[in-house]
Amino acid sequence: MNKRSFMLGLMVVASSVLSACGSGDNEESAVESGNTITISLLHRYQESNIGKSPEDTAVLNGLKRFREDYPNIEIIEEQLQNEDYSIKAQALAAADDMPDVFIVPGSWMTNFVDNEIVLPLDEELDKRPEWRDGYRAGTLDAGTREGQIYGIPIAAGPTHLIYYNADLFGSIGYDQFPSSWPDLMDVGEKLAEKGINLFSYGDKSKGYAMSSWISALTDRINGPEWTESILNGDGAKFTDKGFIQGIGIMSELAKAGYLNKDLNSVDNDTMVNYYFEGRSAAFVSGIWSAMNIVNNAPDEIKASTRVAVFPGVENGLGNPLSSSGGAGVYYSVNSGVEAGEKLDAIMTMLEYMTGSDSAKLMAEVGGFPAYDPGDFDTGKLHPVALAAYEASAAADATKIFDLWFDASIVEVLNTGIQGVMAGSRTPEQLAEETQQAYETFLNQP
Amino acid sequence: MGKALRPKGWVLVAYLLPGLLIYSFVVLVPILAALRDSFYSWTGGPKKTYIGMGNYKEILQDDVFWHSFLNNVLMTAYGLIGQVGFGFVFALLLMSKMVKLKGLHRTMSYFPSTLAPVIIAFLWMLVYNYNYGLLNAGLTKLGLGALVQSWLDLTGPIVLLASIPLSWQNIGFFTLLMLAGLSSINKEVLEVAQLDGATGVRKAWYIIIPLAKPTLVVASLLCIANNMRGFEHIYALTGGGPGNSSSVMALYAYETSFLRFRYGYGSALAIAIITLTMLMILLSTLLLQRRNHSKGGA
Numbered sequence: 001m002n003k004r005s006f007m008l009g010l011m012v013v014a015s016s017v018l019s020a021c022g023s024g025d026n027e028e029s030a031v032e033s034g035n036t037i038t039i040s041l042l043h044r045y046q047e048s049n050i051g052k053s054p055e056d057t058a059v060l061n062g063l064k065r066f067r068e069d070y071p072n073i074e075i076i077e078e079q080l081q082n083e084d085y086s087i088k089a090q091a092l093a094a095a096d097d098m099p100d101v102f103i104v105p106g107s108w109m110t111n112f113v114d115n116e117i118v119l120p121l122d123e124e125l126d127k128r129p130e131w132r133d134g135y136r137a138g139t140l141d142a143g144t145r146e147g148q149i150y151g152i153p154i155a156a157g158p159t160h161l162i163y164y165n166a167d168l169f170g171s172i173g174y175d176q177f178p179s180s181w182p183d184l185m186d187v188g189e190k191l192a193e194k195g196i197n198l199f200s201y202g203d204k205s206k207g208y209a210m211s212s213w214i215s216a217l218t219d220r221i222n223g224p225e226w227t228e229s230i231l232n233g234d235g236a237k238f239t240d241k242g243f244i245q246g247i248g249i250m251s252e253l254a255k256a257g258y259l260n261k262d263l264n265s266v267d268n269d270t271m272v273n274y275y276f277e278g279r280s281a282a283f284v285s286g287i288w289s290a291m292n293i294v295n296n297a298p299d300e301i302k303a304s305t306r307v308a309v310f311p312g313v314e315n316g317l318g319n320p321l322s323s324s325g326g327a328g329v330y331y332s333v334n335s336g337v338e339a340g341e342k343l344d345a346i347m348t349m350l351e352y353m354t355g356s357d358s359a360k361l362m363a364e365v366g367g368f369p370a371y372d373p374g375d376f377d378t379g380k381l382h383p384v385a386l387a388a389y390e391a392s393a394a395a396d397a398t399k400i401f402d403l404w405f406d407a408s409i410v411e412v413l414n415t416g417i418q419g420v421m422a423g424s425r426t427p428e429q430l431a432e433e434t435q436q437a438y439e440t441f442l443n444q445p
Numbered sequence: 446m447g448k449a450l451r452p453k454g455w456v457l458v459a460y461l462l463p464g465l466l467i468y469s470f471v472v473l474v475p476i477l478a479a480l481r482d483s484f485y486s487w488t489g490g491p492k493k494t495y496i497g498m499g500n501y502k503e504i505l506q507d508d509v510f511w512h513s514f515l516n517n518v519l520m521t522a523y524g525l526i527g528q529v530g531f532g533f534v535f536a537l538l539l540m541s542k543m544v545k546l547k548g549l550h551r552t553m554s555y556f557p558s559t560l561a562p563v564i565i566a567f568l569w570m571l572v573y574n575y576n577y578g579l580l581n582a583g584l585t586k587l588g589l590g591a592l593v594q595s596w597l598d599l600t601g602p603i604v605l606l607a608s609i610p611l612s613w614q615n616i617g618f619f620t621l622l623m624l625a626g627l628s629s630i631n632k633e634v635l636e637v638a639q640l641d642g643a644t645g646v647r648k649a650w651y652i653i654i655p656l657a658k659p660t661l662v663v664a665s666l667l668c669i670a671n672n673m674r675g676f677e678h679i680y681a682l683t684g685g686g687p688g689n690s691s692s693v694m695a696l697y698a699y700e701t702s703f704l705r706f707r708y709g710y711g712s713a714l715a716i717a718i719i720t721l722t723m724l725m726i727l728l729s730t731l732l733l734q735r736r737n738h739s740k741g742g743a
Contacts, residue, residue, distance in 0.1 A: 086704075090703050090706075091703075094489045094708055096491055108706075111489060112490070114488065114492070115489060116491065116492075206684065260575075261575055261598065262574070262575035262595035262597070263595075264597070264598045264686055265570075265573075265575075265595060265596075265598050279576075406706075407704060407705055408705040408706060411705045415685070415686070415689055416688060418687040418688040419687060419688025419689065421687070422598055422690075424600040424687065424688060425688065
């Protein structure tokens with residue numbers, strides 16, 4: 001008796017372990033045989049961010065409206081935090097087990113397209129020309145490979161804006177943001193005398209330097225042609241003078257002591273807090289920081305905050321008013337989804353989440369949507385948010401590296417720049433390493 | 446054991462089977478899968494290209510990997526001093542008559558072991574913080590303002606700085622381990638030693654350490670294995686930074702696979718980590734055993 005029940009228990013354990021992998025498929029086919037359509041959705045927008053983040057607010061509002069209008073469509077939604085999302089999505093991609101709809105950052109796109117993980121959406125978008133044509137110029141680009149669109153953008157806008165404290169700049173005799181680098185260094189020196197950093201900087205999570213500094217700086221010096229050439233593998237090199245010079249400018253600021261000393265060990269939130277506390281006179285960040293200032297800055301800081309971009313570089317080939325930017329992340333559809341009812345439902349859902357109504361809402365709460373919202377009520381926007389929005393709309397956006405380069409290159413640059421800012425390696429060494437990763441990528445089988 | 450009490454062979458196997466099954470699913474299968482993937486150039490999708498030993502050849506020339514390996518070795522060295530060494534000293538103190546409130550000390554020293562690595566990292570970030578950190582505040586109070594640093598931005602001693610929280614967390618565990626080892630030493634031997642005039646450091650050096658050797662060896666091996674596969678603390682505390690200066694092998698393998706999309710190379714790195722760790726443990730076992738033999742012979 002004892003023996004028998006023991007063996008029985010053992011078999012139950014063994015069979016449950018062995019069958020755990022198989023059970024998912026059965027459930028799915030059972031749902032699909034019915035009339036309701038089920039869409040699985042994995043993204044990094046969260047209920048808890050509604051009201052705080054314009055993107056989350058607009059996307060989740062769109063999803064809510066879609067659910068109300070199409071009650072027969074079941075959406076299995078999973079909301080994850082940014083970093084958790086990256087880990088989970090990539091693990092699922094490697095296991096070829098992606099949900100129907102998911103988010104793809106620009107730097108993953110080449111890899112996902114090459115591996116046939118994402119579905120080309122041109123045909124579906126052609127059926128909805130009004131929606132397709134509503135996107136701002138260039139925002140579909142980083143989701144497009146060889147003429148085919150693989151991703152629907154959500155938010156766009158500059159990743160490089162300078163938020164500065166006009167009162168502090170005024171106190172040392174600058175009534176606006178300096179328009180040349182020598183002037184900027186002069187500001188840095190004068191502020192340092194008062195014990196204030198020119199910029200606060202926080203690159204602990206890696207990636208900040210590249211999206212908010214390097215892309216804009218390199219463009220100032222090298223011009224957009226260089227970026228094009230390097231993206232297409234047309235002969236430009238990271239070891240070219242302009243790239244090294246851009247990195248050099250950053251490390252000079254650090255060496256001169258115009259940035260906070262703990263620049264590599266604090267994150268973006270701390271960086272912004274240093275600005276709020278008056279430890280720094282400015283910080284460089286994307287459009288997303290505008291609402292952070294509006295919501296969280298002390299009143300006097302909020303009132304004196306203005307928006308600018310980096311000054312031009314002498315003999316630079318780029319437009320001194322441009323800012324790095326573009327759409328950062330895209331909604332993509334699993335390549336396993338076939339044309340028909342389900343794909344149709346997915347496209348409608350995406351239109352709800354990223355299209356005209358969502359865009360308008362995103363703009364009204366201080367975001368910068370990829371879809372052109374047209375005229376919207378700017379009355380509710382705080383002057384800082386409005387200034388950031390206007391700077392974004394006026395800027396001639398240059399390509400942000402981390403969206404366009406392959407992740408293997410991005411990662412080397414992200415890691416290496418920390419070393420340069422810490423003073424443990426030179427800009428030349430970083431350029432060399434990045435070039436090496438670039439060549440490895442180009443030669444990949 | 447009496448024959449009547451001894452279970453039959455197949456019963457033993459049946460008892461072991463569930464554990465073995467689970468173990469193979471969560472440990473052996475992934476390792477074998479990684480071994481297979483390590484021969485491919487694979488960026489994460491259905492397409493894989495067989496490149497033979499290509500990934501392993503690359504590892505041999507990969508400076509970052511070897512730098513990470515060195516960091517692991519450094520961390521192990523710090524760990525042996527900070528975890529096993531201090532653990533042993535603490536255990537000796539707890540055994541001695543000088544220390545009062547032994548229960549409290551034991552609980553307090555074990556407490557950090559119960560915390561998650563992420564929390565440990567967060568606590569120590571607060572200690573090391575440039576503007577608000579305990580360390581800098583303490584230095585300023587002591588009139589050593591010149592030493593105030595942004596500690597986690599230093600590329601030089603960063604591995605040491607990251608190893609301190611690790612030791613802080615694990616010291617309680619090793620202290621308990623040592624206490625267990627020490628309490629098995631025959632009291633009479635200690636008393637005789639004391640009658641012979643061996644006290645304090647002498648007693649520890651000539652009597653306790655040789656007798657506690659088996660415990661010390663086990664603790665050292667555990668510590669080596671722990672530090673060679675270290676990941677969470679570094680990931681949460683510095684992220685391997687600044688740059689690669691505090692990178693460890695597991696973190697590098699993770700970044701290669703999940704941030705650079707080089708799953709094939711990442712798998713090769715994982716296999717390299719297993720191989721190197723086993724090698725380290727084998728070497729240290731040989732070393733520790735040989736010492737035992739030579740001592741025994743003398």
